[in-house]
Amino acid sequence: MAGHVNSLHEQVAQGLRDLIFAGDLSPGAFVDETRLCEQLAISRTPLREALKVLTAEGLIRHEPRRGCFVNEVTEQDLDEIFPVIALLEGRCAHEAALHAGDADILALEALHRQLQDSAAQGRIPDYYAANFAIHEAVIAIAGNKWLAQVIGDLRKILKLARLQQLNAPGRLAQSLAEHMAIFAALKARDAQGAEVAMRTHLTRQREALRQLARHHKSRIAPVSTEHDKLGVTT
Template sequence: MSMIKRRVLYEEVAEIIARMIYSSELEPGQWIDEMQLCADLGISRTPLREALKVLASDGLVELITRRGAYVKTISPDELDELFPIVALLEGFCAQLAAENITSEELVKLKHIHSNLERHAAAKDIVLYYEENILFHDALKDISQNSRLQRLTLDLSRVIRLARQQQLKLGARLQQSLQEHRDILSAIEAKDGESANQAMSLHIDNQYAALKNQLVGADKNEMD
């Protein structure tokens, strides 16, 4: 009989804080009020500080001596380094998914996509983004390449800090939805090359939207 692995408290706390970051409840650059979090979560400082160390190692939090913990802010230079790598890896994930997907997996992927359609129609960016994560994670699972899954997971933790922000830009939500339609269509056709190209374009468009947002923010600060 297999043993059930029990999660320690700081891991649960780290997951809660990560969700707060991904949902923009904690914004990039924001100072994390440890005392308030302890009160809100009903925990002591010890598991919170262990959780913050985990989040720092994942690239979500920055720990500054004598100043505390801050939500990580991704710089334009970091975007320049990360997004081309993510486009390559996730494009390959989509290609493998198209080549390996089963009928049952396709049904599940279509269900996730239907939720994307519903949340986009409601203009609910938070729920759309949560479903978007499920869509991308499903493709990683379907790819059947465990090493590729680990590589993309490590990068996606950091990329998620920026990805949701680009959905708030004008028509980007509908563009993202159409890109997901194209990815799904290629996977349903079992066209690995087209799936790779569609996913790479999707990531490249995210990158361009974020770069434009950051350039605009910097210009406003200068003005």
């Protein structure tokens, strides 16, 4: 029975993450526990356990006597987080260049081909998926569990912003060029070059978000949260 509850709250947590990352639960949105419990035919226990997980990840905030809300990432948050994650992912790139084997480079090369194909066809969701996989691969190759843990926490907070920045004018081509520079340094086992290239890439993501904010002043509009979108089984 306990295993079923644990599995259920993990499913609910992932479903809520997906809704947040897709913009279906918009920043600042109230998390209606009663409605979700009715939709999912679950008790409040697995839902509240899921909300605790997302609160720890920084995706949800709990306000006493008010309930849970989707966290809003402010411009100040972005200004504070991006330099930190640039430093950390830069260090990962440095360590990955030192530790990468031939098989690692071949795997990264295949991912970069996917990246190039997606960019050529303007498929931003596919580009983002390949982009995400590349960052994950670099972190894995670096093999530093502490860096991986801290970066993982920050990436959850920044995921929606990092997807949105690809919509800035000219950003897709710029991002691809940055990634190819990172890959070239990794392939050459140039640790310092890989670190600088990765930090530049993350810094320019923040610049792209500023550019996007100047062009688009509105947030993503919330949409309904149907039961099947959560992908929860009971």
